[in-house]
Amino acid sequence: MIGGMTLPLSPDELLTTTRSVRKRLDLDRPVPIELVRECLEVALQAPTGSNEQGWHWIVVTDADRRRAIGDYYKQSYDRYRAVRNERIATLSAERQVVRSRVASSADHLAERMGDVPVLVLGCLTVAELPAGNQAGLWGSLLPAAWSYQLAARARGLGSAWTTLHLAYEKEIGELLGIPQNVRQGVLLPTAYYTGETFRPAPREPLDTVLHLDSW
Template identity: 55%
Template sequence: MTELSAHEVLTTTRTVRRRLDLDRPVDLDLIRQALSTALQAPSGSNAQRWHFLVITDADQRAAIGEYYRRAAEAYFQTAESAGNQPHEDPNRQRTQQRVRNSSEHLAQNMGRVPVLVIPAIETPNVTELPAGNQSGLWGSILPAAWSYMLAARNLGLAAAWTTLHLKYEREVAELLGLPPTVHQAALIPTAHHTGDGFKPAPRQPLDEVLHLNRW
């Protein structure tokens, strides 16, 4: 495997759904390497209250996959779901439909993905998160979770950023034995990928989203 440049990693780390290899096992050492890189991410006050649950047990993966499928099928009925949002640009509309199709594929197969990674953050002595702005809390786990995906990409693995399972966060926490002070941030299915490599995705021109000095 040829190591990728930082630019290649940053521009080709895709949310991979349909091309996850459901049959090829993943060496746990690769997951450990990616997570070791993730631990270099920033953490508020350097508290490092992050945790990463790595689920490889077939029964547990199937159970989590079923919760994800239920949440996904409900989400697909909403106006916010990809494919349900009309776009004047036909290219954008086709892209959204592809996202919808691949999302449905992942929803049906989440429980078959070889490795499921759940990044979580601990709030000692606090079981209910405070109302209002929680950016400081989630800013201490989400960068690490994304760093994990970047590191996995560099190691030849593919992953997908998902959060729909959080509709059943308590049920998944009970399944995995999480204490009430540990809060899940995402569900990242990880596997080898089928087909060739990845290229940068089409994105809006920078000048459409860049605001210099004020809106």
């Protein structure tokens, strides 16, 4: 039974105010493992192809392992940052302001990833990765990871969706003893968040991306 206290959020409010939390993660406040378990219980209600439920969830709280994952993440992020900054420089002045703010937040998390009290890895049992479109495969994991983030938000926890650690998937897998037929899909750093100013984010108008009947 899921018995934790949740915030009084409507479904639409929960869906539109669950943000990637990076600078506002409270790195000094311990997160009860039972709270993480509650969020994962919610995540397990997400759909999977043929109801196979081939997911696995690695919850890392050990300080040394968190620090090691943080080091791998930082190495991957440093390479990503150089490419990202080049892209930002090509944007309009208005878009540069927005992207630079997000970039600053991501930079902060990369520096402190190993200090986040809980790191959750969403994984999937995979016989062999297909060569073509993999949407049918990862569609059996990613909805559950998003459900985890929603459940965390409702319980006063913040998280951020990232996959940059996958550049070191093999090394992290060995660190955590993950079998070779279990592939990592997402890393969700989790901590209590500070502040209460979560609100819907600016988005491009729907009609710029909506296609009715054809492109």
